[in-house]
Every structure is written in structure tokens, then in C-alpha cells.
Amino acid sequence: MKKRRVLSLVSAAVMLTGIVAGCKSKEDDKIIIGGLAPLTGNVAQYGQAVDNAVKMAIEEINEKGGILGKKIDYRSVDEKGDPTEAVNAYYSLVEEGIVALIGDVTSKPSKSVAQKAAEDNMPMITPSGSEESITKVGKNVFRTCFIDPYQGKLMADYAFKKLNAKSAAILFDTGDPYSTGIADAFDAAAKELGMTVTNKEGYASGSTDFKTQLTKIQGSKPDVLLLPVYYNDVALIAVQAKQIGITAKLLGGDGWAGVQNQLDEKNMDVLANSYFCNQYDPTSSDPDMQNFLKKYKERYKTDPIMFAVLGYDTAYILTAAIERAGSTDPDKIIEELKKTDYDGLTGKTVFNENRNPVRLAYITTFEGKKEKVLESYSVD
Amino acid sequence: MDFLKHIINGLGLGSIYALVALGYSMVYGIVQLINFAHGDIIMVGGYTLYVVMASLGLPLWVAVPASILLCALVGMIIERVAYQRLLVHNAARISLLITAMGVSIFLQNSFMLMFGSAPKHISVFPSQLIRLGSLEMDSSTAINIVVSVMMMAALQILVNKSKIGKAMKATSEDSGAAKLMGINTYKVIAFTFALGSAMAAVGAILYCNTYPQIKPDMGNLLGLKAFVAAVLGGIGSIPGAMLGGYILGVAESLTMAYISTTLTDAVVFGILILMLSVKPSGLMGKNRKEKV
Incomplete structure (x- = not known):
């Protein structure tokens, strides 16, 4: 003091x-x-x-x-x-x-x-x-x-339309507005699209053990699992999800950028089936x-x-x-x-009436240790 | 079925608490010191693994003994530099406690200086899904439980059968009398610190295998919870520390599963308060002969 x-x-x-x-x-x-x-x-x-x-x-x-x-x-x-x-x-x-x-x-x-x-x-x-x-x-x-809710809405839309997901689970940090913002918006958008949200599990900031929540999530076998958290937590959760035996596709927001640097070579495969929206394309030839x-x-x-x-x-x-x-x-x-x-x-930016950017997001996945941009995507 | 899985997850987590709690318990048994720097020994163990494996590129079988040896050494150095003079001069318990906190802060900050505050990633054993009938569990959970039980058994044998173990018991019962009987109590105390720290290093290896991320302050909450486990089981008792660790792990897991995912720490420390008000000596702390 x-x-x-x-x-x-x-x-x-x-x-x-x-x-x-x-x-x-x-x-x-x-x-x-x-x-x-x-x-x-x-x-x-x-x-x-x-x-x-x-x-x-x-x-x-x-x-x-x-x-x-x-x-x-x-x-x-x-x-x-x-x-x-x-x-x-x-x-x-x-x-x-x-x-x-x-x-x-x-x-x-x-x-x-x-x-x-x-x-x-x-x-x-x-x-x-x-x-x-x-x-x-x-x-x-x-x-x-991007604002947090936009990313949640975008990933719900992408999961439903492009990944053909029918059910989704969410694991988020209850102490972080970024995480709750994306989680809530994803939840609402997914339900609106007709997806089932099987689990919406929270955890306290700073947790390192997620096995209980993941065990619950695994029980309902969702098609996708949203992890709206920063890369440090993503690395921990993704490894434990694999340990628990979760095979759902993992989704995330821009907080994921750089997660591959938080994983050891041996654990890199946990990201093989995951998608996150990034705000720019680092692999661009621009x-x-x-x-x-x-x-x-x-x-x-x-x-x-x-x-x-x-x-x-x-x-x-x-x-x-x-x-x-x-x-x-x-x-x-x-x-x-x-x-x-x-x-x-970051691409072409204009501002909307709330002075937030209207821009395409880059849906990114991983090929080994490299990020790979699949497409640019937006939702209104 | 899920209930069983939650129990197993809890035991896996509890194994790490248990191994760390052993160190708290043994040191307390010998010198009645709550070694708050003990949690940070896990961090030292984790970073040793990281340096040996990721930076030097050496294989696991080098990293594991290196980590255990270095932690034992650090434990002994801490005892020599920070505590021994206080113990020799029979300093007040509070001075020891505050010194322990100082050591903890020193360790955390020096590692932050050396490695930065950003977490480092690490991986120990390859992960594999084990199926027992319809029950699935990860190899890391199984390794945690098996290793912790083996460690406790080995420790029990060491304490009860070996010469140094008997000397430890004697020192813990009455260090003055032990000295008169020709036991070099300072050597025994140093050995206890080394042994406790080596246990913490094993805990660190299991931790890194389960949660592949290390940071300089990782020992804080982990150490605190292991301390709760030691008190719960009866501080000074080896089986008590193990039992306390398992109970804590399972309690956390079940709280997360059935009550609230954000209340786990409240439950853990709630258990501590309850235990202290009902049975302050802990679950297995009644028999003084159990003390090491």
C-alpha cells in the first residue's frame, strides 16, 4: 500500500x-x-x-x-x-x-x-x-x-454457414470483458441462426486447469468449441481439450493471434482443426x-x-x-x-455511425506452425 | 460416468498439490517454519526444464534429473543463506516467516528479470488418451497419480528405514535431544530442505506435463493451495500431505463441475477455514509420532 x-x-x-x-x-x-x-x-x-x-x-x-x-x-x-x-x-x-x-x-x-x-x-x-x-x-x-461482440457474431455466422456446425459450446474467462463480450454475442447469434449452444462454461481469470469444464463439454459432443480468450489461455485450453479427447473444431477471436508461439512443437497438433478471425493477414503478399x-x-x-x-x-x-x-x-x-x-x-476501413470500423475479418487457421488465412469474411 | 471423470481429473490435479505439500509438511515438521518460498521452487523446477529442453535442446532424461538436482540445490542454498542463521540464533518464528516471503519475492523477481514476465511454453511427455473400458483419461493424469503415489511410498520408506530418515524423525521430535545424541541437526535440516525441494521439482515436472506453460509467478497460487493441502492433512505428516492434496484437487474439480466454475478458490480456502476451526491439527496430524 x-x-x-x-x-x-x-x-x-x-x-x-x-x-x-x-x-x-x-x-x-x-x-x-x-x-x-x-x-x-x-x-x-x-x-x-x-x-x-x-x-x-x-x-x-x-x-x-x-x-x-x-x-x-x-x-x-x-x-x-x-x-x-x-x-x-x-x-x-x-x-x-x-x-x-x-x-x-x-x-x-x-x-x-x-x-x-x-x-x-x-x-x-x-x-x-x-x-x-x-x-x-x-x-x-x-x-x-473490431468491437468484441462483432467477433462473436462473426464466428457464429462462420461456424454455421461455412463449417456447417449445428451445435456449439463456449468456454470463456468470466473476469475479462473481452471474453464475455465475444461469448455473449456468439451465444445470441448462434441461437438466432438455429444452432444449439450445448454448454456455456466460464472460468476465473488466471486459471490453469480447465479439465472439469472440458469434460462437461465433451459430454455433449458439440461440433465447435468457442474459446474467446487470449493466446496464453488458448494454448493451455487447447492442449487440455486434446487430453480430454475433444474433437470439436476450435474457434476464437483476434486474441488468438500468436498462439502458435505459445506451444511446443509436440503440442502443435492441438491447433490443427481451429479457426479464428484475425484483423489482418500477416501472410499477405501485399x-x-x-x-x-x-x-x-x-x-x-x-x-x-x-x-x-x-x-x-x-x-x-x-x-x-x-x-x-x-x-x-x-x-x-x-x-x-x-x-x-x-x-x-488491415484492409479497407470505413467507420459506421458508432465510429467503429466496418471491415473484412480474416478467417485464419494453422498449417503446422504457420498461420494460414482461408478467406476474408464479414457479417452485418 | 462424468462424475468418475471429474474425480480422476481432480486426483490428477491433487497429485501436484500433494507433491508440493510434502515439502511444506517436512520442513514444518523439522523446523516449524512455513517455507513460503517453497511454491517458487516449483517455478525454478519448471524453468530448469525449459532451459535444458528448449534452450539447450537436451533430451528429457537429462532435463528431469537436472531439474530435480537443481531444485534440491536451490532448496539447500536457501536454507543456508536465508534461514540457518535465524535457526541457530533461535530467532522468532515471525522473522523466519518474513524471511521466507522475502526469498519468495526474490526468486520470482530474479526469474522475471532473467526470462521476462511473459509465459514460456514447454512440453514434457507426449500426450496419449488412455481407455479403460468406456472411461477415457489422459496419460498426463495417469502419470500424475502414479508418480505421486510412488513418491509418497518412497518417502515413507526413506523416512522410516534409512539412517538419515530416522535422524529426521529424531530432529523433528526433539532437536535438542537429537543434538545431544550426536545427530548433526544442521545437516538433517539441510537434507530436509533438499528433499522437499526435490519433491517440488517432481511436482514441477508433472505440472509442466499437464499445463504446458510456465511463468515467474506460477508458484504463488499453487504454493498457497499446496500449503492448504498440508494444513488440511495435518502439517508435519507425510500421508496427511498426500491426502490433503488429493482432497483439495477433487474438491476443486467437483466444485467446478457441480457448483460454480469461478468459486473453486473460495471452496479451497473455505475448506481450510472449516478444518482449522473444527480440527486445527489436520486430518492426520493427531499422532505426533507421525511427524517427520
Whole structure:
């Protein structure tokens, strides 16, 4: 407890100096864009990916002359995945004179910041905050990633129409809104399509043993089993599902991306019969995609994850909107963001009336250790 | 049929708890110390397997003894560096307890520094479905149960028949008298830590075989539950620790199956509270002669 208090005092002090410094450094020859991302802490890998990719994109744009004839100054702040820190960081960025905000990265801080940004009418676009309600807080809030319920609906539709599934089971993390969001939407959509949902089993966040739930699921022999969770859990569940003897096709959302790296060679076969919807196609021969993958890897010595791809597209979508707006007036930027029709790494993106992207998802499966995109798919 | 499967799943999980609980129980029996760093020994065992197999590319038969030996060594080093001085100077129990927590935090954070906080994947034995009539179970569950029973039997023999085992018993009953009888109690204590840690390493191998993922904080909850198992069975008793582990595993599995999948931890710790209020000495903790 005490440690935390000291930490918050220190961070408050750091922020205060940031504000003071910020007031001095307002410059007219630059356009300042703010960024919020967890660069340290539990979800640091997502934040770093977004931040790295946004920096890369902004640099590219600056090399081509920037926007509105000025260079972009991208300033990102580490919010450690914490909503309170994120809001404080947002205020300090506002003090520094940002014209728009890229972030936050995960859902909870994104929502807290969105509420403040809505009060300020600050153009904000989150690359990866997927909880449905984030963009609902204000007309200034956009997002680049799919909302959670959309993925559930999409996978139910795909299972029914393409995999000819008649029955489905769900195993989800009850403590994670991402997981419950997809699970609930899948459940509703599957029933609407006429499928039977045999089991909807939950587990507590952080569990490692899923055999009981899987044994129950195996008893009802569903055609498909939806695992709307992140790759670490997917790896554990898929291995245990095979141990229990489940032969159902496994389905998942974008949280699956990278799951093959969480499995040992000997366990790789557990993914042989599984399908998940990804937001981009890393195997695409598109030169832009190949160029991005290569450049990112060279620069950051690691392969980009989905969050990086979303961050990269987000930077381009936002800067293009500012350029089209012809000024840094927030209303004009928001108006132009709404009109976005951008063909990027994730595909062609337009925004719907809730400022969520309308875009194709890539149904992905595995061939050995490699992801293989089967087709692009969408549902309305 | 499903009921039987849930029981078997529970026993598989309980076997891991049991092996870890043995270490808690033995150390407590000898020095009345609740070694909270014991859970992290599992983590050390898991990462040793990972390094030997995945990073060095050596086969399983090298990795398993390496993991057991290293854990035993780490157990002894911890005892030497962190606890021995406190024991020699007859420090208060609370100092020992807090030192144990410090060791636990140190181990977790140093492994986080070395390997990062992201989980690593691992696989030990190839998995196979075993059919007994209409009953299906995975080879990992069967291995867990068989290995844990064998380990307990071996430990019982070691404690009751061997010279060092008898010395352990003597030290646990009255370390002062044991010393007067010419038993090097420090050596016995070090041996107990090594043995307990080796058991935890076996637990780690079974854990990795069942749940192919390791992370620096994996010992936290696992250690805590194994501790509950040790208390439930009667801390200080070897068969008690085993029994406690199995009961806990089955209770978790049945709670998940028939009550709620999110209430398992509540049930586990509920059992602990109930046990402590009804029979604080644990299921098999009555007979002091059972103590090691």
C-alpha cells in the first residue's frame, strides 16, 4: 500500500514537471499528436507494439513532408495499463497542446480517457480498445479495431454457414470483458441462426486447469468449441481439450493471434482443426504489408503483433483526416475522421455511425506452425 | 460416468498439490517454519526444464534429473543463506516467516528479470488418451497419480528405514535431544530442505506435463493451495500431505463441475477455514509420532 502511495507521489511529481515543461515548448511549426500506451506493466507488450508502430508511421509521414506543411511531433506517455494514470497522462498531454490523441491501448483506460476526451471534444482514436461502449461516450471517439461482440457474431455466422456446425459450446474467462463480450454475442447469434449452444462454461481469470469444464463439454459432443480468450489461455485450453479427447473444431477471436508461439512443437497438433478471425493477414503478399513486417522487424528486432498493425493504420487514418481537414480545428478533424475511407494493412476501413470500423475479418487457421488465412469474411 | 471423470481429473490435479505439500509438511515438521518460498521452487523446477529442453535442446532424461538436482540445490542454498542463521540464533518464528516471503519475492523477481514476465511454453511427455473400458483419461493424469503415489511410498520408506530418515524423525521430535545424541541437526535440516525441494521439482515436472506453460509467478497460487493441502492433512505428516492434496484437487474439480466454475478458490480456502476451526491439527496430524 505504502509503496503505491510513494509511486503515485513520484508519478505526480513527474507529471507536474511535464506540465511545466509542456507550457514552454508549444511550438507553432509542429503539429503535436498525443499517444497513450502501457509501455510497462502487465499489458506492456500491447502498448509497446502500438507505440512502436505509430512512431514508425509518423516518421514515414514526416519524411514525406508531414501534414499541413508541418512536421508531426508524436508524444507518447506510459500509463502502465492503469485508468487513473491514463487520465492524468491525458491531461498532461492536453497541456502540451496536442491536437488529437492516439490511444489508449486496452479497453479500461481507453474508456476512462474517452470520457475526459469527450468533455474536451478532443479527436481521439483508439487502435485496439475493443469494448463496445468506448466509442459511445462521445462523437469524437473512434476506434480501428473490431468491437468484441462483432467477433462473436462473426464466428457464429462462420461456424454455421461455412463449417456447417449445428451445435456449439463456449468456454470463456468470466473476469475479462473481452471474453464475455465475444461469448455473449456468439451465444445470441448462434441461437438466432438455429444452432444449439450445448454448454456455456466460464472460468476465473488466471486459471490453469480447465479439465472439469472440458469434460462437461465433451459430454455433449458439440461440433465447435468457442474459446474467446487470449493466446496464453488458448494454448493451455487447447492442449487440455486434446487430453480430454475433444474433437470439436476450435474457434476464437483476434486474441488468438500468436498462439502458435505459445506451444511446443509436440503440442502443435492441438491447433490443427481451429479457426479464428484475425484483423489482418500477416501472410499477405501485399507489398505494403511485407514492407511493414520487414521494416518493423529490422527496427525493433521482433515480429509485429496485431496491435502494431492496428497502431500503424491508426496513425495513417488520423493524419490523413487532419490533412483533409486543412486545419487542427477539432470539429473539422472529427468530421474528416467520420469520412475515412482508408485502404491500409488491415484492409479497407470505413467507420459506421458508432465510429467503429466496418471491415473484412480474416478467417485464419494453422498449417503446422504457420498461420494460414482461408478467406476474408464479414457479417452485418 | 462424468462424475468418475471429474474425480480422476481432480486426483490428477491433487497429485501436484500433494507433491508440493510434502515439502511444506517436512520442513514444518523439522523446523516449524512455513517455507513460503517453497511454491517458487516449483517455478525454478519448471524453468530448469525449459532451459535444458528448449534452450539447450537436451533430451528429457537429462532435463528431469537436472531439474530435480537443481531444485534440491536451490532448496539447500536457501536454507543456508536465508534461514540457518535465524535457526541457530533461535530467532522468532515471525522473522523466519518474513524471511521466507522475502526469498519468495526474490526468486520470482530474479526469474522475471532473467526470462521476462511473459509465459514460456514447454512440453514434457507426449500426450496419449488412455481407455479403460468406456472411461477415457489422459496419460498426463495417469502419470500424475502414479508418480505421486510412488513418491509418497518412497518417502515413507526413506523416512522410516534409512539412517538419515530416522535422524529426521529424531530432529523433528526433539532437536535438542537429537543434538545431544550426536545427530548433526544442521545437516538433517539441510537434507530436509533438499528433499522437499526435490519433491517440488517432481511436482514441477508433472505440472509442466499437464499445463504446458510456465511463468515467474506460477508458484504463488499453487504454493498457497499446496500449503492448504498440508494444513488440511495435518502439517508435519507425510500421508496427511498426500491426502490433503488429493482432497483439495477433487474438491476443486467437483466444485467446478457441480457448483460454480469461478468459486473453486473460495471452496479451497473455505475448506481450510472449516478444518482449522473444527480440527486445527489436520486430518492426520493427531499422532505426533507421525511427524517427520
